[in-house]
Each structure stands twice: as C-alpha cells, then as structure tokens.
Amino acid sequence: MNYRSNLEKCLSERQFAITAEIGPPKGSDAKKIRDKAEFLRGSADAFNITDNQTAVVRMSSFAGCVIILQMNMEPIMQLTCRDRNRIGLQSDGLGAAALGIRNIHCITGDHQSFGNHPAAKGVFDIDSIQLLQIIKNMQDAGIFQSGDPLLAGRPSVYLGAAANPYADPFKAQVDRLWKKIDAGAEFIQTQSVYNIEKFSRWMDDVRSQGLDRRVHILAGITPLKSVKMAERMKFHVPGTDVPDSVYQRMIHASDPTKEGYTIALETIRELKTLSGIHGIHITALFWEEIIPDLVKNAGLTARI
Amino acid sequence: MIITKQKNFDEILQILGNGPIFLIGCSECATLCHTGGEDEILAMKEALEKRKIPVSGYVVLDPACHLQNNKRMLKEHAKELENINKILVLSCGNGVQTIAKLFTEKEVLTGTDTLFLGEISHVNEFDRQCVLCGECLLDLFGGMCPVSRCPKSMLNGPCGGASGGKCEINSELECVWDRIYQELKKRGNLQVLSVIQKPKDWSKAGAVKRRI
Numbered sequence: 001m002n003y004r005s006n007l008e009k010c011l012s013e014r015q016f017a018i019t020a021e022i023g024p025p026k027g028s029d030a031k032k033i034r035d036k037a038e039f040l041r042g043s044a045d046a047f048n049i050t051d052n053q054t055a056v057v058r059m060s061s062f063a064g065c066v067i068i069l070q071m072n073m074e075p076i077m078q079l080t081c082r083d084r085n086r087i088g089l090q091s092d093g094l095g096a097a098a099l100g101i102r103n104i105h106c107i108t109g110d111h112q113s114f115g116n117h118p119a120a121k122g123v124f125d126i127d128s129i130q131l132l133q134i135i136k137n138m139q140d141a142g143i144f145q146s147g148d149p150l151l152a153g154r155p156s157v158y159l160g161a162a163a164n165p166y167a168d169p170f171k172a173q174v175d176r177l178w179k180k181i182d183a184g185a186e187f188i189q190t191q192s193v194y195n196i197e198k199f200s201r202w203m204d205d206v207r208s209q210g211l212d213r214r215v216h217i218l219a220g221i222t223p224l225k226s227v228k229m230a231e232r233m234k235f236h237v238p239g240t241d242v243p244d245s246v247y248q249r250m251i252h253a254s255d256p257t258k259e260g261y262t263i264a265l266e267t268i269r270e271l272k273t274l275s276g277i278h279g280i281h282i283t284a285l286f287w288e289e290i291i292p293d294l295v296k297n298a299g300l301t302a303r304i
Numbered sequence: 305m306i307i308t309k310q311k312n313f314d315e316i317l318q319i320l321g322n323g324p325i326f327l328i329g330c331s332e333c334a335t336l337c338h339t340g341g342e343d344e345i346l347a348m349k350e351a352l353e354k355r356k357i358p359v360s361g362y363v364v365l366d367p368a369c370h371l372q373n374n375k376r377m378l379k380e381h382a383k384e385l386e387n388i389n390k391i392l393v394l395s396c397g398n399g400v401q402t403i404a405k406l407f408t409e410k411e412v413l414t415g416t417d418t419l420f421l422g423e424i425s426h427v428n429e430f431d432r433q434c435v436l437c438g439e440c441l442l443d444l445f446g447g448m449c450p451v452s453r454c455p456k457s458m459l460n461g462p463c464g465g466a467s468g469g470k471c472e473i474n475s476e477l478e479c480v481w482d483r484i485y486q487e488l489k490k491r492g493n494l495q496v497l498s499v500i501q502k503p504k505d506w507s508k509a510g511a512v513k514r515r516i
Contacts, residue, residue, distance in 0.1 A: 082456075108463055111473045124456045125503070125506070127456065127457075127460050130501075134503070145503060163464070164464030167462065167463070168462075168466050168469065172485045172497075173462075173464070176462070182500060191464060238465035238466075
C-alpha cells in the first residue's frame with residue numbers, strides 16, 4: 001500500500017497515532033521552530049504547524065512545514081480560510097504538495113477579532129468544508145474549484161479537519177462531522193478534551209452513525225499548566241468545556257502544574273480505551289516541553 | 305433599511321471647521337434610524353449654532369439618494385446655498401455621494417457612518433440582515449442569512465465556537481447557525497443541512513449598474 005504520509009500509514013495500519021502542535025514564532029527566526037521540533041523529535045508521528053492561530057500573526061504555517069521537512073520530520077500544514085480566498089488557498093495547497101508536505105488540515109479559522117490585528121478584514125470566501133472538497137477535487141478529479149483542469153500534477157495530500165464535540169448545537173456537530181467526511185476529511189483532530197463524559201456521548205453518536213469507520217479520529221489533549229490557564233480555558237476560550245470537577249482539582253492542588261499533567265495523563269489513558277478513537281492530538285500551549293514525558297508516561301510510542 | 309449612526313459630535317466639529325454651513329438630511333432610512341431626519345437636523349443646527357457655527361439653512365431630502373428629485377428640492381434652497389462652501393449631510397453614504405455630485409464646487413461633508421442593511425428589531429434597535437451579495441440564498445437556510453449574520457459567512461455552519469445559542473465573537477449576537485438549525489429542526493427539515501453548500505459565486509456581488 002502506498003501511503004501519502006507517515007500519519008496516513010500509522011492510522012491506516014490501526015496504530016494509535018500521536019500528533020503534536022508546534023506554534024511558529026512571532027518573528028522570522030527559523031531556529032526557534034527548529035529547536036522546538038528537535039526537542040519533540042520522536043514524540044509524535046506528525047506535527048501540526050499552526051496557521052496564525054487565534055488570529056495572531058506568526059511565521060507562516062507553510063514556511064514552518066518546510067523547516068520541519070528539512071529536518072526529516074513530518075508536518076501537518078494547517079490551512080485557514082480566514083486569510084486567503086479560494087485562489088490563494090488552492091495555490092498554497094499546490095505549493096505545499098510540490099514541496100513535499102503530505103498532510104493538510106483544513107479549518108475555517110479563528111475570527112480576526114480574537115487576535116492581535118482585530119482591525120483586519122477577514123476573508124472567509126469559503127469555509128473548511130468547502131476547502132476540503134476543493135483540495136479533494138484537485139487531488140481526485142484534477143479540477144480547480146472553478147472547474148478548470150489542473151495541467152501539471154495533482155496534489156497528493158492526506159486531508160484533515162477539526163471537530164468540536166463541545167460546541168452548540170450538540171447534534172449539529174455530529175451532522176457537520178458527516179459533512180466534513182463527505183467533503184474529503186480523512187483524519188479528524190478534536191477540540192481539547194477535559195469533559196470525558198460529554199466527549200463519550202459525542203463518540204456514541206459518531207459510532208452509531210458509523211463515522212469512526214469512515215474517518216480516523218484523534219482526540220485533543222491540552223495539559224493545564226496553571227490555575228490561570230484552567231480559568232482561561234473554562235471561562236474565556238470559546239468552544240472549550242472544562243468541567244467543575246477538573247477545575248476544582250486544579251484550584252485545590254498544592255502543585256497545579258503537576259495536577260494539570262496528571263489530569264492530562266488520566267485523560268489520555270481513558271481516551272485510549274474509548275472505541276473509535278485512533279489517536280491523540282497534543283496541543284501543549286506554552287508547555288511544549290511536557291510532550292515527550294506525557295507521551296512516554298501514557299505508554300504511547302511514535303512510529304517514524 | 306440602511307442603518308447609519310452619527311459620527312461623534314467632536315469629530316463633526318473637526319471636519320466642519322468654521323461655518324457657515326448648510327445641513328441636509330434624508331426622509332427615509334436616516335429618519336427611521338434617528339440619524340438625519342428633521343428632528344436630528346434641527347438638533348444639529350442648534351448644537352452648531354451654540355458653538356457659533358452659522359447654519360444658512362437646511363433641507364430633508366425625500367430621499368437623499370434620488371438624484372433628479374434632489375435637484376428639484378434643492379432649487380428651493382438656492383439662496384441659502386449661495387454663499388456657503390460647506391454642506392453637512394446626515395444620510396447614508398449613498399445620499400452623501402448623490403449630493404456631492406450636485407455640488408462639485410462645495411465641500412460635501414459626511415456626518416454619519418453607514419453600518420449595514422438591517423431591520424428595526426425594537427424601538428431604537430437595529431440588526432444587520434443583508435450584505436447585498438447579489439444572489440439570495442435565504443431559501444436554503446430557513447429564511448435566515450448566514451452570509452450576513454455569521455461573522456465567518458459560513459455556508460456549512462455552525463463553527464465550533466457558539467455557546468448557548470450565542471456567537472463566540474460577541475455574546476450579544478445570536479448564532480445564526482444555531483437559529484437555522486433550531487428552525488429547520490422545528491420544521492422537520494434538518495436534512496437540507498446535510499447538503500454541502502458549494503462556494504458562493506461572489507461575481508454576482510459585483511454589479512455596479514442596473515437599468516430597467
């Protein structure tokens with residue numbers, strides 16, 4: 001079997017996959033991203049390079065992915081619809097494939113009002129579902145969104161998307177996962193899981209519709225580093241669900257950092273046993289150095 | 305209706321400088337959203353005169369975006385317009401431009417910001433409804449427009465950020481996708497949302513002239 005990427009291979013061969021997020025720096029220093037990546041080498045099967053996450057300007061995901069490739073590691077290029085129209089997005093998709101990027105994660109993108117340029121005009125010409133379909137059509141049918149044919153090579157990329165089991169309306173999020181799969185998503189990285197009970201209910205719906213057999217689902221993990229972070233995630237970050245039980249553990253802990261780590265470890269262990277979960281996606285915000293320990297102590301192994 | 309708001313009075317004073325000035329309002333939208341109707345024009349006149357800025361006269365056009373009608377209505381004010389160099393318009397941006405065409409020798413200044421095409425939802429409350437995209441998709445979404453009312457204009461929503469029916473970017477804004485979902489559910493018509501909506505044809509939003 002010819003796999004487009006290491007991530008596709010891991011997931012297709014039913015190994016429990018690990019992906020980890022690397023945020024590019026707020027500047028042009030390639031060493032910053034190289035150092036982070038070097039530290040994480042061997043801790044994940046592939047690395048998401050974020051695309052100006054939370055609408056804060058950073059080095060481009062595209063450039064970050066190329067740096068990761070130069071290190072013989074595997075990037076997942078995040079591609080958001082906030083900053084480019086369909087012309088720019090298709091062009092970047094082709095460019096990424098040309099340079100050897102083999103995983104593209106399609107997202108609509110955080111609204112610009114959350115970032116450090118709230119006066120910017122958001123593009124939002126298309127949404128994530130349309131982006132998935134457009135790249136899939138370039139790949140499978142050899143056509144651009146306009147219907148024009150590609151003339152010199154079709155991009156060969158493994159397509160990913162996001163899912164949020166905690167957003168409202170709850171049922172609509174499962175319907176939307178269905179649409180993402182129909183549009184072309186082959187792997188899904190979910191919002192960070194703190195509320196396992198609600199996540200399990202969502203997975204019940206996912207399984208009852210057989211979606212876990214049509215797509216590989218990686219559950220999101222974001223270790224809580226401090227009480228302040230727990231507060232931010234609970235009260236201020238849209239679309240996250242930190243249940244009171246987790247929040248109480250954090251505020252009453254003598255060592256909140258250790259407690260946050262322990263909670264993450266327990267969550268991974270529970271997720272591993274959940275039917276239909278094919279891997280985890282670690283987003284360790286401002287705490288990337290914890291990833292190797294977390295992966296090791298959770299009994300996970302990257303295959304690279 | 306075109307929803308406008310008056311610019312801050314200090315800002316208006318700054319763009320006006322010294323008078324004398326002539327004031328123009330509009331009988332339609334700017335009247336209904338209390339930006340440039342007769343009441344607001346008279347209030348502006350009084351406020352300016354208090355600052356010793358002379359006002360030579362005023363008119364509330366019916367409406368300000370009607371070029372030929374403006375010519376007729378403004379004739380009656382020829383005398384008041386004769387010796388002034390500045391006209392302050394309290395209408396939408398369309399009205400300002402139509403008036404500016406008629407006074408190429410004078411400074412036509414705008415005292416409002418034009419916000420959106422929207423409804424009067426309650427007394428003194430207005431909500432954005434339409435972005436004039438050129439191809440109406442309302443029938444696909446239970447009569448509610450995600451292009452204008454979703455901050456990400458998503459045609460395959462909802463995104464993952466809404467909570468309790470409210471939009472992630474503004475807790476005062478209802479998530480239009482939540483409303484669409486609830487409405488179609490009530491009608492037993494949720495299956496229409498399973499269709500992947502294709503990218504929108506924005507070329508239709510580029511119309512610049514229409515003749516009948």
